[in-house]
Amino acid sequence: MKKLYSLLVGSLLISSHLVSAQTLAEKTKGMQKSPGFFPFYWDEKTGRVLLEIDKLDQEILYVSTLPNGVGSNDLGLDRGQIGQTRIVKFVKSGPKVLLLQPNYDFRAVSPNAEERQSVENSFAQSVLWGFKAEAQEGGRVLIDLTPFLLRDSHQLADKLEDLKQGTYKAEESRSAVFLPNTKSFPQNTEFEAVVTLTGKGKGREINSVTPDPSAVTVHLHHSFIQLPDDKYKPRAFDPRAGYFANEYMDYAAPIDQPIQKRQIVRHRLQKKDPTAAVSEPVEPIVYYLDRGTPEPVRSALLEGAAWWNQAFEAAGYRNAFQVKMLPEGVDPMDIRYNLIQWIHRSSRGWSYGSSIVDPRTGEILKGQVSLGSLRERQDYLIAEGLLQPYEDGKPASPEMLRVSMARLRQLAAHEVGHTLGLYHNYAASTRDRSSVMDYPVPRLTLRPDGTVDLSEAYTTEIGTWDKRAILYGYQDFGPQADEAAALKNIITQTLQDGYVFIADADARAQGGAHPLAHLWDNGTSAADELHHVMDVRRAVLDRFSEKAIAPGQPMATLEEVLVPMYLLQRYQVEATSKVLGGLYYTYAVKGDGQTVTRLVEPAEQWKAFDALLRTISPRELALSEELLTKIPPRPVNYPRTRETFSARTGLTFDPTGAAESAAATTLEFLLNPQRAARLEEYHARHQEQPGLAAVLDRLVKQTWQAKPEAGYPGELQRLVNTLTLNRLLTLAATPQAPAGVKAVTAMKVDELKTWLQKEAKSGKDQSRKATMFAALRTIQQFEETPEKFQPAPALPMPDGAPIGSEDACAGF
Incomplete structure (x- = not known):
């Protein structure tokens, strides 16, 4: 018996040795090979992807994205969403291959290898996955990548559970490699998988957007990318310049220098001739538009995104920024293509500008813009309310479409700006719309007859602040220039020209204090603009009628158009509230001459108080009897939604409830x-x-x-x-x-x-x-x-735009 056992063990060892001794060619015989950055093999019989690793211990970039999303703004899992960008490397230990992520948040930028190693040893790294070597030949190793591809790489299950939508997990039996988008190129290798999460769908949102909420099927994309060369030169971050920062701690920094290092996030761009006032770029920045974008949206987005070339021209470039249609057959997730995509959700939501960034340097490798398709319909609806265009026997005005497309041009420019590295600048509207990186409210003018003029609703070009920001981030000073001095001069001139940069945290806080930093506002005085908005609102409401809805629409749908008109003041109320108890301040740097802080003048604060009190006066809250007789209860299949007013009167329209939500919001901001x-x-x-x-x-x-x-x-x-x-x-x-x-x-x-x-x-x-x-x-x-003590809560306002966001302060 003992002899038989020894023979069996020996046989198994020999068998194991024979398997491990197989060459890559033997192991992949009969499989479809895709050469490229990382060669891989597709096994049709088993549905497996075998990856050939010929770059052991070489750092690469790994990015996971969501090419097919869930479709709900509230869940925030949109098509094209970019996951975390990671530097990784494959390391081998015996029969195991580990995908290791080094820790680039803590470094020693030093020629001393021991100093660099000491920092590396001081902080944890992360092994993202472990593989078994299927075959090995020289310096090449073959691994089965399939389980890695079929996992929940986007942490969808965790996000759905956090949002109280149910408990899910990835199920391998309902997941598979998606071969059409699995391919390899010289500098990047792309994989995609159909991944199904199974569980019990408990939330309203997940039930509303999936055919069967017990099985949520999406696509997950994985990119292995060659890191850029070392010719990119990082640029210093300045809090006054308007850029996002790439940050890390450098333990090799001299003791008299900051240990926290910050570089701006930007694309690589160089002049062919740095000494020329105007030069062609070595390689232009090119953005591509999603081929699924319909007209006239397509033309509007191409035009609006291309506005940025005006800023690059002002910085001394010719044809440095270009916008084209995505070539037919190109995978939108391909790292080589900056992308503007037209995405769809079940409700309105934010648009986004995201980037894939080299964590080492801050260099943007891919810009990706996601524009929600329902936003244009909201702009159209707002124009319907302002213009009241539907008169019997007359064709509808084309003005609604013109205004909607004007807004989309601005939106395209805004989101592309983020992918160029730029923050929001919420103080820009005080300098005659000097930046597309502010949130724009339409500029409304009242005609003598009480109608609204929308001819200048939105800007038609890049702003002057935007040109200053691009100059800081992208100017090519040439190899002989003193870059630090040149950048300082740009900032100095920007400040002398009177531009102020104020970003998100200062503008979005409900208890915010900056009198100029607002979303969705116009003008230099928030109180004056609130009075103007209230004048426009009153004129619109006084003539509001069935002319706001197209022929054939149920009369009850007047409410959908009425909501943004009745609440036209909602964002200017927030802006004006910041003047009361307000503090003017800047992101001042020692010695730059800016005003650091200044209390708002008392007279300006009392003017803001009076403007706020106007919004809760009975005259401003009241709707005419004539209008109230025209809004019946909702017909069948037209239920109340988050886009309509809440009511305390049952089925009937509740004008007092509408007033309650509007007045309560003013008081909430006032008594913050x-x-x-x-x-x-x-x-x-x-x-x-x-x-x-x-x-x-x-x-x-x-x-x-x-x-x-x-x-x-x-x-x-x-x-x-x-x-x-x-x-x-x-x-x-x-x-x-x-x-x-x-x-x-x-x-x-x-x-x-x-x-x-x-x-x-x-x-x-x-x-x-x-x-x-x-x-x-x-x-x-x-x-x-x-x-x-907790008083009875007031009726809430209908959701703004982006709809359903907790900090939503948007509507246009």
Whole structure:
């Protein structure tokens, strides 16, 4: 028995040795070979991909992307989405091959190999996958790549679970290599797989976009890419220049130099003749448009994206930036093609500009723009509301399409700008639309007859700020130039010309303080622009009718067009609220001469307060009786959606509910805890600054203590009064507010209580008295347990655009 066992073991060892001794040619006999950067073999019989590794220990770039998405803006898993860009290398140890990701966040940029090694040994690396060597021949190893390709490389299951859509996992039996998009080129090898996630679909969003939510099938793409050569020269990051940064820690930096290194993110671009004022590039930056883009969108996107050539011309290049149609048959995920893609979702959503970047240097290797197709329909709908174009017996105006395409040109330029390395600049609109990297609201002009002129709704070219930014990022100074001095001169001139750069964090915060940094605004004064928007809004609402919808549409769909008209002020309200308790500041660098900080003038703050109070006045909140008679309950198959108003009246349209959502939003911005804290601080430092007590006094005087209205305006006035009290009590109770804010607010609530007690006894209007008694009960509930107090929530506004985003502040 023992002898038989020895023979079996010996036989197995011999068999194992014979397998491992197979040549690559023997192992891949009968398979389809694809030569290229990494040669690979397709085994039709087993559905396997065998990868030939002839670059052991050589660093390459690995990127995973999502060529076929899920189709829901709320889930954020769009077609073409780029995953993390990683530097990796295949390393072999015995029969194992590991895909190792070195840690480039921590480096020693030093000629000393031991110094570099000490940093490498100090921080963790990541092995992304392990393979078994199927065959080996000289310096070449063959591995089975299939399990790596069929995994959930985009972490879709984790994202769906985080979004409460269900619990999923990749199922191999329903996944396979997608051969049409699996190919190899001299500098990159591309793989794609059909991957199915199985599980229980519990969320509304996943159920709405999949035929069977228990099986979510997408495509996942994998790119192995040759790293660029060492001829690219990184450019220094400057917080005033408007660029994204590539960051890492350099432990070889001298002690008197920052250890945190920052380089701007940009494409490689060089002049053929750096000494010439204007030169052709060595190689132009070329963007390609998705062939699935229809007309007239196709022409609009080609034109808008090409605006950037104006900026490169201003920087001394000729034909350096080009936009073309994607050649037929090209895989959009191919790393060699900068791409503008037209994507589809079940609801409106953000458009994106993303890039694949070399983590070592910040060089952009591929720019990828994703434009949501439903945005153009929202722009068209907004134009319908502004123009009221559908008159019986007359053809519809072509103006809606013209405005929609103008917006798409600007959007194409905006998103391409991100892929060139540029941040948003939310202060640009204060300099006559000086950057396409701001979010544009249409410029609206009222004609004498009360109609709206949209002829200058959107810009038609690149902005002057954009030209300054491209000059900083892409100017070729030549090998003999002092680049640091030249870059400093560019920034100095930009500042002298009066340009200000303010990015996302400063503009998006609900309690934001910068009086110029806003999304979706125009003009130099937020308060003046809010008054202008309210004038336009009132003129539109006063003449709003069935002319806003096309013939044959249900009358109830007037509400869809009414929503963006009634809420035309929503983004300018946010902008104006930042003036109150506002602080002007810049991304100043020591010695650059910029204003570092400056409190907003008190007069400007009170002007902003008055403009905000206008938005909650009964006249501004009211809709005409004539219009209200034209909006019936929803017909069958036309249900209420997130794009329509919430209602407290059941099936019928609720104009008071619409007013509630609009007024509550103004009050939420006005009484933001951070804003209240700044009002207290700035008033303590400078008595002329508006203090929180003064602001609350004026608010109560112009709401609760204002002259009572009768009828429908009176109902709206009482609604606003109740909302005002609820926001005051919320401010007094919130843990986010400092003690001083809570104390002042509680004192003003107590003063209001005393006034209400007196007025409730003497008043004759039963509805007004009822509101006052209800207010007193609410105050009593607050006084009993202020730390637990939570007033009834107001009806929310319909989703803005991008629809469904928590920080959505967009609509146009």
